Structure formats: structure tokens, C-alpha cells
Amino acid sequence: MTWLASIRIALRALRVNKLRSILTMLGIIIGVAAVITMIAVGAGAQAKVEDQIKSLGSNLIILLPGSVTSGGARMGAGSRSSLTEDDAYAIQREIADVQAAAPALRGIGQVVTGNNNWSTVFFGITPEYFEARNWVVASGKGFEPTDIAGSGKVVLLGETVARNLFGDSDPIGQVVRVLKVPMQVIGTLERKGQSLMGQDQDDVILMPISTARNRVLGGNTAKQRSVRSISIKIREGANMAESENEMRRLLRQRHHLQSGQEDDFTLRNLSEVLGAREESSRVMTLLLAAVASVSLLVGGIGIMNIMLVSVTERTREIGLRMAVGARGRDILSQFLVEAVTLALIGGLCGVVLGVGGSYAIGHFAGWRIKINIEAVTLAAGFAAVIGVFFGFYPARKASRLLPIDALRYE
Amino acid sequence: MIRWLKLILKSSLSNSLRAVADESIFETRSKQFARNYWIGSCLITQSLNHSDMADPLIVTRGLTKVYRMESYTVAALREVSLEIAAGEFVAVMGPSGSGKSTFMNLLGCLDTPTGGDYYLAGDKASELSGDALAAIRNHRIGFVFQNFNLLPRTSALENVELPLLYAHVSAQERRSRALARLADVGLAERADHHPAQLSGGQQQRVAIARALVNDPVLILADEPTGALDSRTSFEVMGLLQQLNRGGMTVVLVTHERDIAAFASRAVSFRDGRVVSDERIAQPADAQAMLGALEVAAA
Numbered sequence: 001m002t003w004l005a006s007i008r009i010a011l012r013a014l015r016v017n018k019l020r021s022i023l024t025m026l027g028i029i030i031g032v033a034a035v036i037t038m039i040a041v042g043a044g045a046q047a048k049v050e051d052q053i054k055s056l057g058s059n060l061i062i063l064l065p066g067s068v069t070s071g072g073a074r075m076g077a078g079s080r081s082s083l084t085e086d087d088a089y090a091i092q093r094e095i096a097d098v099q100a101a102a103p104a105l106r107g108i109g110q111v112v113t114g115n116n117n118w119s120t121v122f123f124g125i126t127p128e129y130f131e132a133r134n135w136v137v138a139s140g141k142g143f144e145p146t147d148i149a150g151s152g153k154v155v156l157l158g159e160t161v162a163r164n165l166f167g168d169s170d171p172i173g174q175v176v177r178v179l180k181v182p183m184q185v186i187g188t189l190e191r192k193g194q195s196l197m198g199q200d201q202d203d204v205i206l207m208p209i210s211t212a213r214n215r216v217l218g219g220n221t222a223k224q225r226s227v228r229s230i231s232i233k234i235r236e237g238a239n240m241a242e243s244e245n246e247m248r249r250l251l252r253q254r255h256h257l258q259s260g261q262e263d264d265f266t267l268r269n270l271s272e273v274l275g276a277r278e279e280s281s282r283v284m285t286l287l288l289a290a291v292a293s294v295s296l297l298v299g300g301i302g303i304m305n306i307m308l309v310s311v312t313e314r315t316r317e318i319g320l321r322m323a324v325g326a327r328g329r330d331i332l333s334q335f336l337v338e339a340v341t342l343a344l345i346g347g348l349c350g351v352v353l354g355v356g357g358s359y360a361i362g363h364f365a366g367w368r369i370k371i372n373i374e375a376v377t378l379a380a381g382f383a384a385v386i387g388v389f390f391g392f393y394p395a396r397k398a399s400r401l402l403p404i405d406a407l408r409y410e
Numbered sequence: 411m412i413r414w415l416k417l418i419l420k421s422s423l424s425n426s427l428r429a430v431a432d433e434s435i436f437e438t439r440s441k442q443f444a445r446n447y448w449i450g451s452c453l454i455t456q457s458l459n460h461s462d463m464a465d466p467l468i469v470t471r472g473l474t475k476v477y478r479m480e481s482y483t484v485a486a487l488r489e490v491s492l493e494i495a496a497g498e499f500v501a502v503m504g505p506s507g508s509g510k511s512t513f514m515n516l517l518g519c520l521d522t523p524t525g526g527d528y529y530l531a532g533d534k535a536s537e538l539s540g541d542a543l544a545a546i547r548n549h550r551i552g553f554v555f556q557n558f559n560l561l562p563r564t565s566a567l568e569n570v571e572l573p574l575l576y577a578h579v580s581a582q583e584r585r586s587r588a589l590a591r592l593a594d595v596g597l598a599e600r601a602d603h604h605p606a607q608l609s610g611g612q613q614q615r616v617a618i619a620r621a622l623v624n625d626p627v628l629i630l631a632d633e634p635t636g637a638l639d640s641r642t643s644f645e646v647m648g649l650l651q652q653l654n655r656g657g658m659t660v661v662l663v664t665h666e667r668d669i670a671a672f673a674s675r676a677v678s679f680r681d682g683r684v685v686s687d688e689r690i691a692q693p694a695d696a697q698a699m700l701g702a703l704e705v706a707a708a
């Protein structure tokens with residue numbers, strides 16, 4: 001008997017009990033749809049994390065000054081002022097895989113305009129900072145080279161700061177006082193949203209590094225060129241660890257450190273922290289998929305149940321088929337094909353429902369979803385496997401009937 | 411040899427009219443059938459007069475079937491030894507519990523004996539595996555059941571095709587052969603009707619077409635008229651008689667003497683044993699009785 005004939009017989013048998021077939025399929029439909037939807041939602045969340053990492057720069061290394069030991073108490077990373085702007089330029093110049101090395105000064109202070117004020121973080125930066133930290137000017141313009149070199153009294157406002165100080169009105173051209181120093185707003189920054197640590201990345205203002213040093217923070221002549229951090233972006237595809245080692249060697253040499261001496265700086269690689277974060281969202285996706293596959297399993301048991309009923313109901317038919325020459329394996333394949341057909345039709349309906357459901361969730365809940373072709377294929381394939389697995393026992397039971405017992409069955 | 415020729419001459423004379431009619435009905439059948447037909451024609455006359463000379467199609471030697479219950483055993487069939495020649499029309503009779511159904515099931519390879527041997531057309535069927543028995547049922551035996559056993563919601567044509575499906579015959583050939591058999595039983599124009607749309611007699615004719623479709627050597631009919639009125643019973647018996655005259659071996663199980671009267675040999679069972687085995691010299695003619703019924707009705 002050909003497969004086509006078997007499938008035709010199966011479809012006919014399934015049509016006889018339409019409602020029963022549909023209810024049986026429903027188990028598989030729900031299972032497959034649940035798996036696809038859960039994976040879509042999970043993968044969407046994962047993609048969101050990946051995007052956050054990208055917005056921060058996955059290939060970002062942050063260089064901080066080392067700690068000061070004062071009377072036996074170590075003061076923590078960044079308490080020393082051992083890093084200078086020139087270190088940043090040297091890194092940029094001498095390490096091949098460095099795309100951008102951006103020195104920055106950091107301060108916290110009150111920003112005032114008219115009768116409004118807001119406390120925020122400000123960074124004194126060079127143009128490389130935009131590239132290294134993925135900042136984009138949303139409106140207005142960026143810093144001119146003259147601003148950077150000549151302590152221009154200009155600032156760029158983060159989205160949160162702009163909203164808190166100016167509300168809906170346009171901040172460009174307005175004057176704000178940062179720690180009592182009046183400066184002109186020349187532009188706003190594109191929104192970045194929360195960082196993975198939950199901080200508002202848009203609660204920030206940027207100004208030229210010279211402005212921050214000379215006008216706002218107050219120059220410390222001894223440490224004229226010292227900076228608070230250097231953000232280094234490594235080129236896509238380059239070896240991070242190797243670049244880090246090169247950087248460490250270069251800085252030790254520049255800082256005249258002996259071989260026994262500790263580093264007077266700290267290198268931080270953010271991708272490790274974020275990698276862990278990504279891993280946890282992947283585990284979450286797997287967990288969701290596992291829970292959803294339980295319903296697929298339950299659907300499979302439904303198929304087995306209905307196939308057992310079907311075999312009992314059609315015992316006489318089996319007897320007749322055997323009487324006209326069907327072998328055990330013909331009967332086995334007939335019922336197996338029937339179970340698989342049931343599961344596959346259910347699986348395909350489940351795929352349609354799952355994909356549709358995922359888009360609906362994405363649309364109405366506003367969640368990000370990501371439909372994964374592999375997951376869809378896997379779920380549909382799994383449905384077929386379930387058909388074979390749960391259809392086998394009833395089919396074998398049917399094939400092992402003795403012809404005469406089956407024919408005489410009441 | 412002279413006697414043989416005489417027999418053939420005699421048979422061709424006495425059956426010439428019927429033979430012409432049979433030929434026209436079965437002209438679509440295969441060559442094999444045509445050969446069977448002529449051999450069969452000879453064997454009929456032979457078996458009437460000289461059964462010991464016939465080549466036995468069915469041989470049972472001490473055939474026994476014992477059912478083991480939990481606390482006791484039931485011997486449904488006790489050492490039955492019987493020979494049935496090709497071309498015979500045998501009625502197997504007996505009250506319920508006599509073992510006639512068990513005997514039929516064993517002849518049909520639907521069940522396996524617990525003792526003794528069974529040869530069908532030279533094959534020792536009592537020793538074959540399940541798959542080999544399925545092949546024998548498929549190729550050598552055609553079954554006709556009391557309750558027709560047609561697949562519901564399936565057209566007459568597809569019901570007739572069923573044995574060919576398991577014989578791995580191509581779809582095209584299945585269709586043409588099944589249509590030819592339906593035409594033989596006079597139901598060509600009802601090929602696409604479902605069993606529920608057919609009368610009992612028509613359903614049984616579809617079942618007979620199905621039994622014939624794979625050119626068997628033996629038709630086993632288990633109370634084929636049990637669910638039919640006398641008119642349709644005569645129709646069905648007429649069809650079986652016609653087949654038998656065409657050379658087909660028919661074994662019929664019945665408990666009605668009237669129906670057994672259409673056969674050429676009656677074997678009676680009681681308590682699992684053959685209690686009588688007799689030739690019927692003048693079998694009733696179902697076609698003639700059907701004609702008489704119609705005359706009476708008119």
C-alpha cells in the first residue's frame with residue numbers, strides 16, 4: 001500500500017469523527033502554538049538585551065585610575081589621578097585594534113535655568129567620546145573643534161535633563177548654569193533608555209573636556225591633564241583580551257612601573273557583565289519553552305487516548321482488512337499514519353496560531369517578539385514525532401489482533 | 411481416456427447454453443480465470459460421478475482446534491479429515507456450536523489450528539506465518555460474510571478495490587479490475603454508491619465482487635444469506651452457483667437446509683466432528699427459483 005493511499009485512508013477516518021479529531025488536534029495545536037509563542041517572546045527579550053549591550057558598546061573597555069592608599073585605607077578604583085588625556089591619545093595612536101579612545105572628566109552638580117533646576121551628572125569629553133559610547137546628537141549640533149580646544153561654554157543635554165529643565169519647549173539656544181557657570185545649549189542627545197543596571201543613561205549632560213576642567217571643576221595645576229576615565233572602543237571582530245594586554249603593557253611603560261609594582265589603573269570589560277545578563281535571559285527562554293512543551297506532551301497523550309478508542313471502535317474493520325489480505329504491518333502503518341496525520345495537521349494549525357499569537361502579543365502588549373524559524377520547524381517536527389511516539393502503541397495493538405478475533409468482535 | 415472425452419463432450423453438451431451465458435458475463439476476466447473455467451467445467455462433471463479422481467484443493471488431516479479457558483478446555487473441532495476438490499460447491503452445515511464456523515475460520519486462514527494439518531492448493535497453511543497467511547487470504551481466498559462487512563462511508567468501488575490495495579496493485583489497474591467485477595455482479599452503475607445507499611442484496615453482491623477481485627481459487631461464504639430475505643437470498647445463491655459453474659470452488663456455511671440444497675455436496679458437523687458427508691445429486695437451481703418467484707409475484 002502506498003503512502004498516498006494510507007494518507008487518504010487516514011484523512012477519511014479522521015473526517016468520520018470531525019469533532020473528535022478537532023478536539024484531539026486542539027491539544028497539539030495549543031502545545032505547538034505555546035512553544036512557538038513562548039520562544040518568540042523569550043527570543044524577543046533576549047534580542048532586547050543584546051541591543052542594550054550594543055547601545056552600550058559590547059566591545060567597550062573602560063580604563064579607570066588605580067586606587068589611592070591613604071593611611072592603610074584603600075580608597076577604591078578611580079581615587080587616584082594617574083590617567084591623563086595623553087594616555088588616551090597614546091592608546092589611540094599605538095594600539096592597532098582601538099577604534100576610539102575617549103578621555104572623560106566626570107562631575108555631579110546642579111544645573112539651573114530660569115526658575116528650574118536639576119541635579120545631574122556631567123561629563124567633560126572629546127569628540128571620540130561619541131564614537132566610543134555610541135552617543136548621537138538628536139537635535140542641534142555637536143561640539144566644534146574650537147569648543148574642545150578653547151573651553152567653549154557649550155553643552156549637550158541628555159533627554160531626561162532636557163525634559164526636566166525645559167519641558168516641551170526647545171532647549172537649543174537656551175542658557176543653563178552648570179555649577180554656576182553659564183553655558184549655551186547647542187543640542188540634545190538621542191535617547192538611550194535605561195542601562196542594564198537600571199540607571200537612566202539619559203540623565204546626563206556633555207561638555208568639552210577643557211570646559212569641564214578649566215571652568216566647572218576648577219583646574220588642579222599639578223594634575224593638569226588627568227582624567228577620570230578613558231572609554232576605549234575596540235574594533236568589531238578584534239580580540240578583546242589581546243587588546244587589553246597591549247593596553248596594560250603600554251600604560252605600565254608610560255607610567256614607569258617596575259615589574260613588581262601593581263598597576264596604577266583598572267581595566268573594566270563590560271561585556272562580561274552583560275554576557276551573564278544575556279545568559280540569564282537565554283535560560284529564561286529555555287524555561288518557557290520547556291513549560292510549553294509539557295502542553296505538547298499532554299496533547300500527545302490525547303492523541304494516544306483517541307487512537308486507542310479508535311482501534312477498539314474499528315476492530316471489525318481491522319478484522320475485515322486482515323481477512324482480505326492486510327498484514328500486521330499494513331494495519332500498523334495505517335494507524336500510525338493516522339496518528340501522525342492528526343499530529344501534523346494539529347502541528348501546522350499550531351504554527352499558524354503560534355506565529356499569529358506572537359505577533360498579536362507583540363502588537364497589543366508592546367513586547368518585543370522574535371519569531372525563530374528553527375523554533376517553528378522544531379515545534380512542527382516535534383508534533384510529528386509525538387504522533388509517531390504516541391500513535392505507535394495503539395497501532396501496534398491493532399496490528400497484533402488475530403484476524404478472527406477482530407472479525408468476531410462485538 | 412475415452413471416458414474422459416465422453417465426459418467432456420457430455421459436459422459441453424449439457425452446459426453449452428449456460429457456458430455461453432457465463433462466458434459473456436465473465437468475458438472481462440483474466441486468462442487464468444478462463445483456464446479455470448474450462449478445467450472447472452470438467453471437474454464439475456467429474457466430481458458428480460468420480461470425486462476420487464479429482465485433484466483436491468483443500469485437504470485437512472486430523473484438524474483440531476481446542477480453546478483453552480481458564481479452568482477448562484473446549485474442543486471446537488476434533489480431528490476433522492476432509493478433502494474438497496477444486497470446482498466443488500460444498501455446504502457446511504450444523505447447529506451452532508457444532509464446529510462449522512471454527513472449521514470455516516481455519517479454512518480461511520483466519521485462525522490457526524491447535525492440531526492436525528491443513529493444505530490449501532498444495533501449501534501447508536497450518537504451518538505458515540502470519541504474513542504468509544495474509545498473502546494466502548489476499549491471493550487465494552475470497553470471503554463473503556453474513557453481515558457483508560463492507561467499509562462504511564466508502565464507495566462500492568473502493569470496497570471492491572480493498573484486496574488489491576494490499577496486493578500492491580497500481581491504482582489504475584485496481585480501478586479497472588474492481589469495475590469489471592462490479593459489472594460481473596450487475597452493479598457497475600452503482601460503483602460510487604456507499605453501502606448505506608445500497609440494499610442488503612446489493613451490498614452482498616458488492617461483497618462478492620470484492621471476494622472475486624483478486625482472482626481467488628476459493629470462495630468462503632459464511633451464512634451469506636443470513637441477513638437477506640428469500641428473494642435476495644436466491645439472487646446471491648444464483649450468483650454463487652454461476653461462479654461455481656465457472657469453475658470456482660465455493661464453501662458455504664449455513665444452517666438452512668434450503669440454502670444448502672443449492673450446493674453439490676453437504677457436510678454436516680456436530681460436536682466438532684463430521685457426522686455426514688453427502689453428494690447432492692440434483693442441486694436446486696437458484697436462478698430458476700428466482701424466476702418462479704417472479705412469475706408467482708406477477
